[in-house]
Amino acid sequence: MAGAGGGGNDVQWCFSQVKGAIDDDVAEADIISTVEFNHSGELLATGDKGGRVVIFQQELESKNQPQCRGEYNVYSTFQSHEPEFDYLKSLEIEEKINKIRWLPQKNAAQFLLSTNDKTIKLWKISERDKRPEGYNLKEEDGRYRDPTTVTTLRVPVFHPMDLMVEASPRRVFANAHTYHINSISVNSDCETYLSADDLRINLWNLEITDRSFNIVDIKPANMEELTEVITAAEFHPNQCNTFVYSSSKGTIRLCDMRASALCDQHSKLFEEPEDPSNRSFFSEIISSISDVKFSHSGRYMMTRDYLTVKIWDLNMESRPVETYQVHEYLRSKLCSLYENDCIFDKFECCWNGNDSVVMTGSYNNFFRMFDRGYRQDVTLEASRESSKPRSVLKPRKVCTGGKRKKDEISVDSLDFNKKILHTAWHPQDNIIAVATTNNLYIFQDRL
Amino acid sequence: MSEEIEGTKTTEETVVNDQNEMDDKVTSPEKVEEAKLKARYPNLGHKPGGSDLLRKRLTKGQKYFDSGDYNMAKAKVKNKQLPAATSEKSGGGEITGDHIPTPQDLPQRKPSLVASKLAG
Numbered sequence: 427m428a429g430a431g432g433g434g435n436d437v438q439w440c441f442s443q444v445k446g447a448i449d450d451d452v453a454e455a456d457i458i459s460t461v462e463f464n465h466s467g468e469l470l471a472t473g474d475k476g477g478r479v480v481i482f483q484q485e486l487e488s489k490n491q492p493q494c495r496g497e498y499n500v501y502s503t504f505q506s507h508e509p510e511f512d513y514l515k516s517l518e519i520e521e522k523i524n525k526i527r528w529l530p531q532k533n534a535a536q537f538l539l540s541t542n543d544k545t546i547k548l549w550k551i552s553e554r555d556k557r558p559e560g561y562n563l564k565e566e567d568g569r570y571r572d573p574t575t576v577t578t579l580r581v582p583v584f585h586p587m588d589l590m591v592e593a594s595p596r597r598v599f600a601n602a603h604t605y606h607i608n609s610i611s612v613n614s615d616c617e618t619y620l621s622a623d624d625l626r627i628n629l630w631n632l633e634i635t636d637r638s639f640n641i642v643d644i645k646p647a648n649m650e651e652l653t654e655v656i657t658a659a660e661f662h663p664n665q666c667n668t669f670v671y672s673s674s675k676g677t678i679r680l681c682d683m684r685a686s687a688l689c690d691q692h693s694k695l696f697e698e699p700e701d702p703s704n705r706s707f708f709s710e711i712i713s714s715i716s717d718v719k720f721s722h723s724g725r726y727m728m729t730r731d732y733l734t735v736k737i738w739d740l741n742m743e744s745r746p747v748e749t750y751q752v753h754e755y756l757r758s759k760l761c762s763l764y765e766n767d768c769i770f771d772k773f774e775c776c777w778n779g780n781d782s783v784v785m786t787g788s789y790n791n792f793f794r795m796f797d798r799g800y801r802q803d804v805t806l807e808a809s810r811e812s813s814k815p816r817s818v819l820k821p822r823k824v825c826t827g828g829k830r831k832k833d834e835i836s837v838d839s840l841d842f843n844k845k846i847l848h849t850a851w852h853p854q855d856n857i858i859a860v861a862t863t864n865n866l867y868i869f870q871d872r873l
Numbered sequence: 874m875s876e877e878i879e880g881t882k883t884t885e886e887t888v889v890n891d892q893n894e895m896d897d898k899v900t901s902p903e904k905v906e907e908a909k910l911k912a913r914y915p916n917l918g919h920k921p922g923g924s925d926l927l928r929k930r931l932t933k934g935q936k937y938f939d940s941g942d943y944n945m946a947k948a949k950v951k952n953k954q955l956p957a958a959t960s961e962k963s964g965g966g967e968i969t970g971d972h973i974p975t976p977q978d979l980p981q982r983k984p985s986l987v988a989s990k991l992a993g
Contacts, residue, residue: 447990456990478989503992511936518934543934605931624931652927674927706903707910707917711926758902761909866991 437856438872439819441812443497445482446865448810458861460848464528464536467852470498470859471538472866473523477507479540479593481551495857495870502551504593507542519544525610527619529632537596539619543606546621548597548632556584602628602638609659615666622659622671629683641689642671642681657772658718665724672729676713678738696738698745708760708769716772721781722853728784730775733757735786735796750796750803753788755826755837768842779854787846790835791862792822808846808860808867818872 447456455476462471470482483501510519520543529537535552560582563571605623612619620641621628627642642659646652654675662668667683679692700709712732720727726747729736733754736746752773756763763769768789775786787793788805796803805822812819825834848861856871911917 445991447993455987458991472989472991474989474991476989480989480991500992503989516936518936520934606933649928652931655927655930704901704903706901706907708903708907758906760903760906761913764910765913864990 439806439856439858439869440816440872441814441819441867442495442816442857442870443868444810444813444865445480445868452864456864458848458864458866459522459524460526461850461859461861461866462526462528462538463850463852463859464538465530465853467854467857469501469528469536470850470868471526471528472861473506473526473540475520475522477505477509477521477523477542479504479506479523479526479538479549495855495873498868502591502593504549506540506547506549507545510544524607527610527612529612530616532616539610539612541607541610541621544600544603546599546607546610546630547595548599549593550596551591551593554590554592555586555588557587558582559585597632597635599630599635599638602630608657611659611661611669613661613666614664618666620659620661620669622656624655627656627659627669627671627689639687641683641687643688643690657715660718660720660727663720663722663724670718670720670727672715672718674714675710676715676731678715678718678727678729680740694740694743696743696746698736708764711764711769712760717774719775719777721777722779723781726781728775728777730773730786732769732771732773735775735784737784737798748798750784750794752786752794753824755824759837763842766842768845771845771847773845773847774849776849776851778851778856785849785851785858787849787860789842789845790840791844791846792824793846793849793860806869808862808865808869813867816872819869 446458453476455474455478457475458472459475460471460473463469464471468484470484472480472482474480480503481501482498484498485496487496506523507521509521511517512519522542523540524543525539525541527539529539529548531537535550538549538551540547540549559566560580562576562579562582563573565571599621603621603623603626605625607621607623609622610619611622617633618629618631621630621638622642625643625645626640628638629641630638642656644654644656654673654677657672657674659669659671662670668680669683670678670680672678676697678696680694680696681689682693683689685691685693700713715729715731717730718727725740727738727740729738729746730752733756734752735750737748737750739747760769773787775784777784782799783795783797785793785795791808792805793808794803794805805824806819807822820833823831823834824840825831825836830836844862846860846862850859852858858869860867860869
């Protein structure tokens with residue numbers, strides 16, 4: 427079972443890099459809230475609770491070490507969102523970045539969407555590596571020359587300069603959400619994107635900020651009748667008319683924008699039947715879907731609820747085709763997990779490049795990978811102890827009862843403050859980014 | 874003699890009962906957890922995950938202005954001169970009761986001026 431999870435042969439995951447402070451005293455602002463690779467995998471963006479975005483760029487593979495993939499180093503960092511106070515509603519608006527989504531690259535610049543609870547922003551990240559010198563009317567330091575002193579003319583010339591990466595906000599999409607935005611998703615048409623809050627989903631054109639179309643509205647006429655909220659939404663990877671949204675009741679609805687302007691009527695409803703005799707106080711809470719992700723192929727989608735990861739075939743609504751237990755041993759701890767609010771933790775999930783392996787986080791800085799083809803799973807840990815360069819990660823095991831073997835950890839010893847909520851997989855290679863509370867780990871398979 | 878036999882019977886019954894309880898635990902750890910929760914919080918609503926939890930989620934971030942505090946503070950001020958902001962109340966302390974809050978008093982949520990440690 428060692429090293430399972432890479433599509434076939436035993437992949438061995440090795441530590442590559444870790445970013446962030448080592449000290450245990452974590453400032454709120456440093457808590458990582460989202461991680462996302464761009465479409466080529468060359469760039470890796472993180473957002474944090476302090477509203478900041480940090481983008482890492484993969485170095486080109488060095489000729490000296492052909493066995494190593496390039497390292498990720500800081501490329502750009504900027505303050506995306508700031509805290510706000512809505513005086514009219516007495517509402518504090520957190521600057522925490524909920525999601526970052528990259529646009530496919532069209533020209534030399536890179537574009538990404540970042541969102542907090544209320545406002546989405548389109549950022550342009552561009553490089554500047556040359557500057558014009560030799561103006562006729564200006565000195566080199568920018569001061570204007572006295573025109574009467576100009577006796578000859580020259581043509582300004584571009585000279586190379588140290589690379590400067592600039593991030594500038596190109597669009598601000600504001601005032602369209604009454605409730606808290608949980609998802610944004612760029613459409614495959616590269617012209618539109620959706621933003622989803624607890625009760626509504628809006629469709630935007632990337633060029634237009636003063637108008638947004640509401641495409642889903644599940645707000646009941648009487649709020650006393652509220653039974654479920656939207657938890658995540660995503661566009662289909664290649665059908666630009668199709669999107670899905672998940673709910674706090676564990677259902678997923680697939681909508682077709684060609685059917686009608688308002689997609690309150692779903693085209694498909696994915697729901698796993700539940701045995702009513704097993705129902706408990708916790709059933710609905712743990713069935714709430716915290717993340718939904720289409721496979722790269724567009725044929726499947728994956729959902730994450732509190733204890734499991736489920737793979738659904740878009741052609742079959744009645745039940746998932748695969749279910750993976752992330753940490754089933756927590757089922758007998760639900761009472762304490764409810765009391766300390768951990769039961770409401772929102773874990774994300776992701777696919778590898780060829781949809782053969784899925785990954786999600788857990789507690790104690792553990793994360794899990796499930797190889798769909800080989801039916802293998804592995805638990806790994808993101809910790810400073812196993813962060814020697816290129817050291818192979820040792821699979822971890824949680825002891826669920828009876829005698830604890832050496833190297834196993836018992837359920838009661840798990841640290842529930844060390845949660846891995848955000849993970850990302852490089853679109854092509856076996857490189858993963860795993861966020862602990864305030865550190866970003868990068869692991870690669872051993873070449 | 875008969876007492877002894879009865880004694881033995883009771884032991885057997887106890888063993889059988891324990892087995893049933895264990896079976897329940899094995900078949901539904903969730904229900905055991907639910908019982909624990911209800912024992913600790915008997916007033917817990919019977920609509921699990923329903924309106925209450927959802928509405929709490931929807932109103933996250935709501936800050937309330939306490940008109941009671943405000944009116945009491947106004948009443949106090951009428952009777953004596955406006956008190957200079959005492960050092961305990963200003964800055965770090967919570968603004969309740971004596972002091973009439975103004976926008977300047979609200980704890981300012983400043984954006985992070987420090988660069989992210991990930992970029993360090």
